[in-house]
Every structure is written in structure tokens, then in C-alpha cells.
Amino acid sequence: MTYQRRISFLIGLDSAIVLFSIYIGYFILHPYMNIYAPSTLLLSSVALLASHHIFAAIYKLYHKAWEYASVRELIAIAKAVTFSVGATSIVQLLTFDDIYMRVLLITWMLHILMIGGSRFSWRMYKERYLLKKHSGLKRTLIVGAGQGGSVVAKQLLSRETGLEPIVFVDDDPRKLRLQIHGLNVEGKTADIPALVEKHDIENIIIAIPSLKQHQIKHIYEQCAKTESKVQIMPLIEDIMTGKLAVSQLRDVAVEDLLGREPIDLDLDSISETITGRTVLVTGAGGSIGSEICRQISAFQPKTIILVGHGENSIYQIDMEMRNRHQGLIEIIPVIADVQDRARMFSIMDKHRPDVVYHAAAHKHVPLMEYNPKEAVKNNIFGTKNTAEASAASGVKRFVLVSTDKAVNPTNIMGATKRVAEMVIQQLDRESNTTFTAVRFGNVLGSRGSVIPLFKKQIEAGGPVTVTHKDMTRYFMTIPEASRLVIQSSTLARGGEIFVLDMGEPVKIVDLARNLIHLSGYTEDEIEIKFSGLRPGEKMYEELLNKNEIHPEQIFPKIHIGKAGVVEGEILWKFVDSLLEKEIPVMKGQLIEIANTKENLKAVMKQSISS
Known part of the structure; x- marks a missing residue:
């Protein structure tokens, strides 16, 4: 008509x-x-x-x-x-x-x-x-019979989304047997599997925008017992800021299943450290480095200097930052290799940053087992060059992004990061710059991490390869890790190794199963195969060894470690001698140095005299 x-x-x-x-x-x-x-x-x-x-x-x-x-x-x-x-x-x-x-x-x-x-x-x-004559409408169950669920149901009743709402579930007993937009509230979240079977449900929408992370995980565990696709409303902070509408659904992501709550930052202390200052980020094109740039930009620094070795990655973060801030913050892209000592001194002398976040590193464990000299050059000497150039140019704060693999390392990557921690601790004692390190575990979705690998394997039809059925790792999201790194920089007094609270360790095989289900498949369709431990890999990761533990938190989700101190002269002689050693000798010595606090001096002296 x-x-x-x-x-x-x-x-x-x-x-x-x-x-x-x-x-x-x-x-x-x-x-x-x-x-x-x-x-x-x-x-x-x-x-x-x-x-x-x-x-x-x-x-x-x-x-x-x-x-x-x-x-x-x-x-x-x-x-x-x-x-x-x-x-x-x-x-x-x-x-x-x-x-x-x-x-x-x-x-x-x-x-x-x-x-x-x-x-x-x-x-x-x-x-x-x-509208019932239209084909292709997927029968949908809505979790949450509150305001969010009502809005979602009303949106779905328009049939513009291709979904047809059938029934509600809600854990509030007062809402049971009520009707909302003509749909019955028939049960609680524990009844999801039975209701999916009863109503032939193809799609499940979690429509409670105020849910805590552990609540999302609990609901998803019930949804995972079915073969229905699971979607979720946007986060409540995205709705309140107008970033997303209530009806904009997204797929449940692995990050939602960590059970970790959002971080409340000390905004005043961060603003005092960053607002109106010049901040330099190495590895600015990487997963962590680029997110640090995004996070600090919210605090209106005067200048952000993007330092990276990869031309394309620096170009991408440079364009993103310029489009986002439209000239309100000066963005300076710098192509440089942290291994180039003269170049790093030149950059620091020219821009005179107030704060440096050093995220540039080689981080892939098996690759570094095959290329130990490259790990030493980038992770140890790259850190040393950047840190010494920072001290020489009067940088106020220097933050090293480290890893849980630096604790009792069994691999070259972890050992080089532990020595890098020792380097910045020594420089903290020798200079006026406040040096600190922040240690955390695996980051979901970062380049080279397990999630992108699993996704590619699932897209290819499987199998998904997991090294061992009992292997566990600590995980956090890229934004969460970056926020805690920034917060740690405001807490530093000099020489600390901050350790981020990673929550409970996650079994890699459980992560693989969740990702298979989230992708719309079952384990009958996508097989999981166990490939065995790779060179240098641990079954379990640690965040602090038994001699480094401070049980109390200095800030919510941030601990401070009691890492051992090394005599400066011995450390520098050892570091300077590293590139002169043969790879097998160097590999063994690095791991022993990082592992054995009691014999550290003896091992270094032996290395220097040999």
C-alpha cells in the first residue's frame, strides 16, 4: 500500500x-x-x-x-x-x-x-x-525478563533481525509465569537446556546489560549444554556512554568467560602522571603497545610518540590515533629498532619524553628457542638501549612490560625477560629515572597468542591442536592488561616488579572447547588433538617464585614482587659478554641465572671468566 x-x-x-x-x-x-x-x-x-x-x-x-x-x-x-x-x-x-x-x-x-x-x-x-509466513526466522530464547530483555524482545518482534522471540528465562522468582510482549517467562537459567529442547530454540540472547563477568560465565555454561548460538547485549558502560544501543547484539566472546570483573582505575593519579605530558611507547604497533596508546590518549597527554620497527603496524596505529583525536593530541610516528642504540639515544634526546612504556619485545616461546641470539638482542639489549637512553634524557618514569615466563624460566624468551628486569632494576639504582617492570601472563587475542591460532584452525575445519590436556595458563584481555600497566606506572617508587592479578588459571583445552562452541560447532565437528609440549614450554605458569611473594595487593589486582638484587658490576659484565658466547652455552647460563637467585653471582662470575 x-x-x-x-x-x-x-x-x-x-x-x-x-x-x-x-x-x-x-x-x-x-x-x-x-x-x-x-x-x-x-x-x-x-x-x-x-x-x-x-x-x-x-x-x-x-x-x-x-x-x-x-x-x-x-x-x-x-x-x-x-x-x-x-x-x-x-x-x-x-x-x-x-x-x-x-x-x-x-x-x-x-x-x-x-x-x-x-x-x-x-x-x-x-x-x-x-510475518509468520516469512521463512528463515530463528526461534530465540531470551535470558533476562527485565528492561533489557523487554527491549530486545520488542526489537525482535519487528522480525527485522531474522530472529523470532519464543520464551524468556529469569532467575528472579517474581517474574516466573509472567508475560512480556506476549512471551512467557517459563523458567530459570538452569532450565535453559530443557527449554531449548522443548521449544526447538536455535538462538539464545543474554539480555542483562548489568551482568557481572562471573554471571555471564555461569549463564554460558548452561547455554553451552545446547547447540544454540549464543549472543549478548552490549556492556552497560557502552550503553550509558551511547557507544552502543541496547538492541545491538554481539556474539559471546572468550573474554566474557574469564569471570574477571572490570578494573576501577585511580584516575587522579594517572591524570597527574600523563595529562599534558609527553609519552613514548615502544612496540607501539603491537597488541599491548597499541592498546597502551589508546588507553593513555583518554588522559589527554600533550604528545604520544609511537616507536616501532614495523612500518605497517606503526602506520595503522598512527592513522587510528589521528582520526580519533583530530589534532587534540600531537601524534609522532617513529620507525626505529630498539636494538639500534644510537637511534634510541637520538629519539630520546630529540623528544625528551616524560614517561616511557617499553612494550617492544620478542615474545614467541618456541620461535625464540630456535633464535636465542635474536631474543637476547631484542629483549635484553633493546631494553638496555631504551632504558639507558631514557635515563640520559631525563625521563621521569620508565615501565618495562614483562611476562610471567620470567619466573623460573625454562625457555630463552623467559630468561631474556628476567635479565631485562634485572637491567632496569639496576638502572633504577644508578639514575634519577624511576624504573619499574610489570609482569603478567597471556593476553587474549594478542598477536601470536593461542586464540587467533585456534580461530584459524576452526575456520579450516579443524583439528584444534592443544599441547597437553592438563596445560594451564593465566589470561587477561588486552585492554585490562594495558590499564594495569598504566596504573602500575603511577604506583612506582623505583625498582619494583609489579605483578598483575591474573585470576584463576585456565585450562587450554577448556579454552579450545569454548571457542569451538562459540564458533557454532560441536567437538564432534571440530576435533581437538593433543600435540605434546613444544621446546621451552611449561605445563603451568607462575607469576612470582616463592622468594618473591608479597601476599598483599598494593592496588586492586596489582601485587608488588620482591625480586632479588644483583651487584651492578657483575650484571653489566655478564650482559656485555652475552653476545660473545656460543648459543648452547648462553642458553644454559641465561636460564640458570634467571632461575637461581642463590647462585646468581657465582654463575655470572663463571660466565665472565669463561
């Missing part, structure tokens, strides 16, 4: 309803009361008809999409009818010096019932008959 034909139809329908209402009111009362002469009835009909169309136009009754009619539209009908009947009563008073109140009251009731009924019957007809 065209727009003009639709308007003409509604005007004609309303005209018939208006005339029918007033005449029915007259004939109901006429046998009992001698009211209304024919001329009175005719004039009242014309007045009511004219006033109705005027107020219908004012309240846009002919321009509403009645297939989406709700309480708001009903209120508009009530206003238009009430004012049109009121106008008719005024006409009667002025013309006949009387108001025929009973007739007008009956007319008002019939008017609302018939006009409201005509509009809402169209919505019901479209929902129950016309």
Missing part, C-alpha cells in the same frame, strides 16, 4: 468509526431519554468528525507505524479522542446551551476502543499471520 493510499484508508476508517460511535451512543440512550433532535445529532457528528481529524493530525495518528504500536501510541489515541470529544462538547454548549454528557461519554469510550482496536489488531494480524 502506497503512502497516500494508506493515509486515505486511515482517514476513511476513522471517519466511519467517529460517526458510528456517536450514532451508537445516541441510539443506546434515545429510547430512555428524549435527547438530540436530528439537527443536533447532525451538528454534533460534523463537529466531532472535524475535531477528530484535526487532533489526529496534531498527534500524527496517520503517520505512525502501527505494526510497532505500543503504550505510547495508545496514549496518542487517547489524547486525540479526548480533545475531539471535548471540542464537540464546547460546540454543543455554544450552539444548544447544553452538553449531552452521557452520549459523549459513550462516544468517547467507543471511539477509543474502536480506533485503538483497529490499530492494534493490525499489529496482531501482522505478527500472528503475515
Whole structure:
């Protein structure tokens, strides 16, 4: 139906309803009361008809999409009818010096019932008959019968999303057996598997935007018992800031299943450290480095210097930052290798940063087992070059991004990061710059991490390869890790190794299973194969060894370690001698140095004299 034909139809329908209402009111009362002469009835009909169309136009009754009619539209009908009947009563008073109140009251009731009924019957007809004929609608269960669930159900009832809401579940006993938009609340989250089977559900939507992370995990565990696709509403902070609408659904991600709650940062201390300052980030094109840039930009530094070896990655973060801040923050991209000592001194001397976040590193464990000299050059000497250049140019704070693999390392990557920690601890004692390190575990979704690998394997049809069924790792998200790194920089007094609270360790095989389910497959469709430990890998990771543990947190989710101190002269002689050693000798010595605090000096002296 065209727009003009639709308007003409509604005007004609309303005209018939208006005339029918007033005449029915007259004939109901006429046998009992001698009211209304024919001329009175005719004039009242014309007045009511004219006033109705005027107020219908004012309240846009002919321009509403009645297939989406709700309480708001009903209120508009009530206003238009009430004012049109009121106008008719005024006409009667002025013309006949009387108001025929009973007739007008009956007319008002019939008017609302018939006009409201005509509009809402169209919505019901479209929902129950016309739209049910559409193919491809997926039967959907909604978790949460609160405001969020109501909004989602209303959105889905439009059928524009390709989903058809069937039933609600909610753990609030007061909502059980209620109806929302014609849908029943039939059970609790524990009943999800049974309801999915009962109603042949294909899609599940978690519609509680205020959910805590551990609650999402609990609900997903019930959803994972089915083969339905699971989606979730946006986070409540994204809704409140206007970043996303309530109805914008997303797939449940692995990050949602960590059970970790959002971090409350000390915004004042971070602002004091960063706002109006010059901040330099090495490895700025990497997963952690680029996220640090995004996070610190919220605190309005004067300048952000993006240092990286990869041309393409630095270009991408440079363009992103420029588009996001539109000249409010000076963005300076710098292509440089931290192994180039002269270049790093030149950069620091030119830009004189206040704060340096050193995220540049080689981090892939098996690769570094095959290329130990590259790990030493980048992780140890790259750190030493950047840190010494920072001290020489008067940097106030220097933060090394380290790893849990530096604890009792069994591999080259971990050993080089432990020596890098020792280097910045020594420089903290020798300079006016405040040096500190931040140690954390695996980061979900970072380059070279297990999640992108699993996703590629799933896309290829499997199998998903897991090294061992009992292997565990600590995980956190990239934004969370970056925020805690920034927060740690404000807590530093010099020489500390901050350790981020990684929560509970996660079994890699459980991570693989979750990712398979989240991708819409079962383990019968995507096989999991165990490939065995790779060179240098541990079964379990540690964040602190037994000699480094400070049980209390210096800040929520941040511990401070008691890492051992090494005599400076011995450390520098050892570091300078590293590149002169043969790879097998160097590998063994590095791991022993990082592992054995008690024999550290002896091992170094042996290395220096050999």
C-alpha cells in the first residue's frame, strides 16, 4: 500500500468509526431519554468528525507505524479522542446551551476502543499471520525478563533481525509465569537446556546489560549444554556512554568467560602522571603497545610518540590515533629498532619524553628457542638501549612490560625477560629515572597468542591442536592488561616488579572447547588433538617464585614482587659478554641465572671468566 493510499484508508476508517460511535451512543440512550433532535445529532457528528481529524493530525495518528504500536501510541489515541470529544462538547454548549454528557461519554469510550482496536489488531494480524509466513526466522530464547530483555524482545518482534522471540528465562522468582510482549517467562537459567529442547530454540540472547563477568560465565555454561548460538547485549558502560544501543547484539566472546570483573582505575593519579605530558611507547604497533596508546590518549597527554620497527603496524596505529583525536593530541610516528642504540639515544634526546612504556619485545616461546641470539638482542639489549637512553634524557618514569615466563624460566624468551628486569632494576639504582617492570601472563587475542591460532584452525575445519590436556595458563584481555600497566606506572617508587592479578588459571583445552562452541560447532565437528609440549614450554605458569611473594595487593589486582638484587658490576659484565658466547652455552647460563637467585653471582662470575 502506497503512502497516500494508506493515509486515505486511515482517514476513511476513522471517519466511519467517529460517526458510528456517536450514532451508537445516541441510539443506546434515545429510547430512555428524549435527547438530540436530528439537527443536533447532525451538528454534533460534523463537529466531532472535524475535531477528530484535526487532533489526529496534531498527534500524527496517520503517520505512525502501527505494526510497532505500543503504550505510547495508545496514549496518542487517547489524547486525540479526548480533545475531539471535548471540542464537540464546547460546540454543543455554544450552539444548544447544553452538553449531552452521557452520549459523549459513550462516544468517547467507543471511539477509543474502536480506533485503538483497529490499530492494534493490525499489529496482531501482522505478527500472528503475515510475518509468520516469512521463512528463515530463528526461534530465540531470551535470558533476562527485565528492561533489557523487554527491549530486545520488542526489537525482535519487528522480525527485522531474522530472529523470532519464543520464551524468556529469569532467575528472579517474581517474574516466573509472567508475560512480556506476549512471551512467557517459563523458567530459570538452569532450565535453559530443557527449554531449548522443548521449544526447538536455535538462538539464545543474554539480555542483562548489568551482568557481572562471573554471571555471564555461569549463564554460558548452561547455554553451552545446547547447540544454540549464543549472543549478548552490549556492556552497560557502552550503553550509558551511547557507544552502543541496547538492541545491538554481539556474539559471546572468550573474554566474557574469564569471570574477571572490570578494573576501577585511580584516575587522579594517572591524570597527574600523563595529562599534558609527553609519552613514548615502544612496540607501539603491537597488541599491548597499541592498546597502551589508546588507553593513555583518554588522559589527554600533550604528545604520544609511537616507536616501532614495523612500518605497517606503526602506520595503522598512527592513522587510528589521528582520526580519533583530530589534532587534540600531537601524534609522532617513529620507525626505529630498539636494538639500534644510537637511534634510541637520538629519539630520546630529540623528544625528551616524560614517561616511557617499553612494550617492544620478542615474545614467541618456541620461535625464540630456535633464535636465542635474536631474543637476547631484542629483549635484553633493546631494553638496555631504551632504558639507558631514557635515563640520559631525563625521563621521569620508565615501565618495562614483562611476562610471567620470567619466573623460573625454562625457555630463552623467559630468561631474556628476567635479565631485562634485572637491567632496569639496576638502572633504577644508578639514575634519577624511576624504573619499574610489570609482569603478567597471556593476553587474549594478542598477536601470536593461542586464540587467533585456534580461530584459524576452526575456520579450516579443524583439528584444534592443544599441547597437553592438563596445560594451564593465566589470561587477561588486552585492554585490562594495558590499564594495569598504566596504573602500575603511577604506583612506582623505583625498582619494583609489579605483578598483575591474573585470576584463576585456565585450562587450554577448556579454552579450545569454548571457542569451538562459540564458533557454532560441536567437538564432534571440530576435533581437538593433543600435540605434546613444544621446546621451552611449561605445563603451568607462575607469576612470582616463592622468594618473591608479597601476599598483599598494593592496588586492586596489582601485587608488588620482591625480586632479588644483583651487584651492578657483575650484571653489566655478564650482559656485555652475552653476545660473545656460543648459543648452547648462553642458553644454559641465561636460564640458570634467571632461575637461581642463590647462585646468581657465582654463575655470572663463571660466565665472565669463561
